[in-house]
Amino acid sequence: MAFAAKAAPLRILAIGDSMTEEYAYELTFSAPDSDQFNANVRNWPELLRLFRPAEATLGPFESTGGSYLDLRDAGHEWNFGIPGMTMVFWKNLLYNTPSNDDDEKVVKYAYGVTRNALENQLPSAQVVVILLGANDLKKEYNDLFNNTEDPNFLNDLVHTYLNQIYAWVRFLRPNVPIVVCTVPDVGATPQISGTYNIPAKQASTRAKIAAFNQSIITWAAGKTTNPPAIARIDLLTDRLFDEHPFQLNATVFTLPGHPENLPTRVFCKDGFHIATMAQALVANEIMATINTKLGTNLTLFSNREILQNLLGLNPDQPYLTWISAAGLTGSPMDADPDRDGIPNVAEYALGTPPNSFSRPFTGSFAPGRSFSWHPDPIGLRFASLTAEESANLTTWAPVPAARTSTAGDGTVSVTPAVGSRSFVRVQALAKP
Known part of the structure; x- marks a missing residue:
């Protein structure tokens, strides 16, 4: 008797920040005010675990806080989404070159053990996803908005920090497929747009960040050996800027967060981190890019699935x-x-x-x-x-x-x- 072998889920390793760390451990913004210890929004690694477990995995799941002895709290074993991390901090972690940045002081004490854990888990990966940069833009947004940023700031993010992160992974895994995500324009977040709201400056800042993302695409195209694929996460923030109202299949979503993290909100209650619906769109972009790069058939989330299964809404409403x-x-x-x-x-x-x-x-x-x-x-x-x-x-x-x-x-x-x-x-x- 012959039996068809069931394909194992694709093994994904992620390098990122709080947008990638499981929201279950980001309760300051992921839990409703009425139940502050129970997150009711999910991010893209969690959505893959919950709704695509037979197709993709970020590794065994540790549900108890403090399970890891590095900068991660708990979650998937191959998910290195660490809150507060910038491209700069990640470069410093990988190359053991921490700076005296006040924000970095909070995390650099565990750089070595985190790097060792990443080195140990990297051989398991069939594809690596790098999703970074939003924190870098957030820290410098005031200067970007007012044209007072260091003239080399955006160029250095790509050609120094992102390039060194990519090179570190490529050195240890010369042939592993790598997906690099473009950077969401944080100016679309209610937390930032509520303060930086002069239309002409908004437009010029948006143009800077668009050019920055184009430079990431150009940088990737310049890699002659096994170049990274690019997942266009910036297209989501383009939609947030340009689609009024923002909707899926005529179900309208409100951008600002709500104390209860209502399912029809684009952002969590902090007004900076995107909520479940937008995270599903991020998951789609990452899965589509992986499919193109690897020839896989990861199933993207349809709008109806997002509305009904992920958010508990009636898609026919x-x-x-x-x-x-x-x-x-x-x-x-x-x-x-x-x-x-x-x-x-x-x-x-x-x-x-x-x-x-x-x-x-x-x-x-x-x-x-x-x-x-x-x-x-x-x-x-x-x-x-x-x-x-x-x-x-x-x-x-x-x-x-x-x-x-x-x-x-x-x-x-x-x-x-x-x-x-x-x-x-x-x-x-x-x-x-």
Whole structure:
């Protein structure tokens, strides 16, 4: 008898700061005020352990505080996420060159034992993830904002400190795949944006940090032997700056934290550390980068999984609120109460009422003509509208992008292929 071997979870070793240390041991910001010893937000290593245990692991889990005798408290054996650590401090730890920085005095007493633990665990790793830099930017943000920073500050972060951290890992593990994360723009955090809120200076500081992250990408591309892959964590803070409101599948999230760490908040109650939803997006970026680098198939978190399984929210709530407002509480997405041939979920995406006859489509799918509709931008957050064509009303395929156009006002138009007879339909589906 033959049995298929079950693949072991991918072994990930992480080098980071409080964004990577398990939030279970960061109770000052991860626990609600009403239960200050029970964290109710999770970060990306915890999310992998809880929801992807068969696919990825950061090692055996020690749940008792003080389990490690180094700078870590407890948590995963291959997770070296240490609160307060900067790129500068990590370089000093690895090369045994601590400075007299007042902040470093708190952690440097255990540099040697932490470095030894890291050396002992590094051989277990199938991939190393380096996620650092937010603390460096936080410490210097006032100067960055006011253009008084050392002119070499950002360049040194990449070409001195990050490069030496990378070189240390590469020396001990010449062939291990390494993922280096870009640095989140801390100016997007409520803790910092609440103070540094002059629009022109915000824009110039954001441009500096964007250029800094581009220099990380350029630095990585310059490595000729087994270069690191880059996980674009900065894209998340770009979204926080630019998406108003910030939403997943039409479920709206509020940026500032709440004393109870409510699931619909982007940040924890301290206003600096991102909460579970945003950590899931970080996990997705890291997993996607690992998949590209290693050819693995780690399963990313869909928006619906984040909402329902990670946050305990109803991913269909935006639809349920909309259909109730129309006086049709509980009417299913595939129902057509007004009998206009358009199911409720399509009415939502089109912005047409589900309780009165609508004709949202214009034109025709005929030679020299086009078939058009105008979707509702808010409805499209929840559901997709896909034009499909068929020659026989049995087999359907999406209308190719070359025959699909979107006007400036959002109107979508599709045209048939030249010289062939076909039919068109618009399919509406709730987003995954």
